[in-house]
Amino acid sequence: MDPTTLxxxxxxxxxxxxxxxxxxGAVPPAVQPDTPRIRIVARRGGGVTETTDVAELPALxxxxxxxxxxxLIDPPAELVRDVGKVLDLHPLIxxxxxxxxxxxxxxxxxxxxxxxxxSLRYAGEAEAIExxxxxxxxxxxxxxxxACDLAGAAALRMDPGAVMTRGxxxxxxxxxxxxxxxxxxxxDALAEEIDDLQDRVVQSAxxxxxxxxxxxxxxxxxxxxxxxxxxxxxxxxxNREVGPIEEAHVVYFRDVYDHLIRVTDExxxxxxxxxxxxxxxxxxxxNNLSVIMxxxxxxxxxxxxxxxxxxxxxxxxxxxxxxxAEATGFWIVTAVTIAIAxxxxxxxxxxDWI
Numbered sequence: 001m002d003p004t005t006l007x008x009x010x011x012x013x014x015x016x017x018x019x020x021x022x023x024x025g026a027v028p029p030a031v032q033p034d035t036p037r038i039r040i041v042a043r044r045g046g047g048v049t050e051t052t053d054v055a056e057l058p059a060l061x062x063x064x065x066x067x068x069x070x071x072l073i074d075p076p077a078e079l080v081r082d083v084g085k086v087l088d089l090h091p092l093i094x095x096x097x098x099x100x101x102x103x104x105x106x107x108x109x110x111x112x113x114x115x116x117x118x119s120l121r122y123a124g125e126a127e128a129i130e131x132x133x134x135x136x137x138x139x140x141x142x143x144x145x146x147a148c149d150l151a152g153a154a155a156l157r158m159d160p161g162a163v164m165t166r167g168x169x170x171x172x173x174x175x176x177x178x179x180x181x182x183x184x185x186x187x188d189a190l191a192e193e194i195d196d197l198q199d200r201v202v203q204s205a206x207x208x209x210x211x212x213x214x215x216x217x218x219x220x221x222x223x224x225x226x227x228x229x230x231x232x233x234x235x236x237x238x239n240r241e242v243g244p245i246e247e248a249h250v251v252y253f254r255d256v257y258d259h260l261i262r263v264t265d266e267x268x269x270x271x272x273x274x275x276x277x278x279x280x281x282x283x284x285x286x287n288n289l290s291v292i293m294x295x296x297x298x299x300x301x302x303x304x305x306x307x308x309x310x311x312x313x314x315x316x317x318x319x320x321x322x323x324x325a326e327a328t329g330f331w332i333v334t335a336v337t338i339a340i341a342x343x344x345x346x347x348x349x350x351x352d353w354i
Contacts, residue, residue: 037079039071039151043164054079057086061139067164068139069171074146087139097132097143104229106236111243112136115172115233118226119148119179120186126219128226131179133172135244140168142175153178169245173252180259183227187266190220194273201277205284213281217274224267231260298348302341 036052044066051060060066070083077098084094090109096102102116113135118128129148134141142150150156155163155174163174193216200209234257236242238250245253 037073037075038083039073041069041071041160041164043067043161048161048164054082057083061086064138066138067168067171069164069168070139070141071150072141072143075143080143083141087134087136087141089134089141093134097134100130100132102130102132104226104233106233108242113242113244117176117179117230117233119144120183120223120227121147122186122189125215126186126190126223128223133175135168135172137168137244140171140175148179150175150178166249167246169249170252173249173256177252177256177259180230180256180263183259183263186223187263187270190216190270191266194270194277198273198277198280201281201284205281205288210278210281213274213278217271217278220267220271220274224264224271227260227263227267231257231264234260294352298345301348302344305344306337306341 038052038054040051040054040057040060042049042051042060042063044060044063049060057070060068070087072079072083075083080094080097083089084091084097089112093107093109093112093114096114096116104118105116107114115133115135117131117133119131121127121129127147129145131148131150132141132143134143144150153174163171197209197213197216201213234253237245237253238257
């Protein structure tokens with residue numbers, strides 16, 4: 001099979017619904033069979049060329065004046081190693097890319113910088129998607145899954161040549177700015193869900209609400225784990241000399257750093273809101289339990305009163321009573337007992353105990 005193409009995706013994959021009203025869970029997008037695993041964009045001689053043939057990469061890289069963007073979409077290990085050999089990447093970089101199980105980080109290997117970030121998407125639940133960037137003064141390598149669309153950045157859709165003219169570091173800024181901007185729609189969706197859960201808790205504190213609160217809490221922790229280290233990454237990019245980053249472009253990375261601070265602050269606020277909503281849920285459940293216990297106590301008062309009177313007088317005369325041979329006093333005691341029970345029920349009802 002050609003390493004630059006994807007195998008056919010299964011058409012019968014389904015995900016069960018995870019919340020009321022959903023027809024079904026979101027199925028992660030799969031790359032179509034004819035979608036290339038590699039996309040190479042080169043700017044040289046004042047023009048931009050694009051290819052999906054990995055065999056053309058050595059010739060493009062041999063041009064010292066070319067600015068390259070190599071975008072790998074869910075690549076197999078063989079393709080990563082082939083590209084790594086052409087670009088002379090450190091074996092550890094290729095290994096980390098193949099494993100696809102890293103935390104957000106920045107590592108420097110001479111003039112090559114390896115940066116791991118995460119994009120976010122929301123389809124009923126928030127999901128973090130790993131993106132690997134390898135930056136050099138001559139190229140930018142990006143590796144990600146099919147759910148992430150780096151080519152969708154507005155600046156690249158309009159004029160990729162203008163972006164690449166300013167160098168791989170500015171191209172890197174354009175892509176990470178697009179990724180970080182994508183955080184805010186996900187945060188807005190989470191904020192709406194938190195508001196809905198708060199309303200639902202007040203209306204009906206049911207088991208589904210509790211399960212969703214815990215799930216949302218786990219999502220927020222996972223998102224923070226994925227995005228929080230990015231602040232340190234851009235702190236280093238803006239406050240230390242990083243070979244491939246030109247000094248004139250540092251100001252752009254400061255803008256991304258400011259956005260990440262805002263993201264972290266909002267995540268902290270959302271975690272507090274979820275924790276507060278969980279406290280409200282527990283308070284409502286405890287209040288409902290108190291109401292139930294109060295009503296049971298009211299019923300106990302009535303039944304205990306009847307039982308006490310019946311215990312004093314005994315039930316030995318029941319047969320005579322049913323035969324109509326019982327004395328008048330028996331019926332008077334019975335009537336008084338019923339009247340006392342009814343009076344207790346009225347009083348308990350007025351104080352909302354039953």
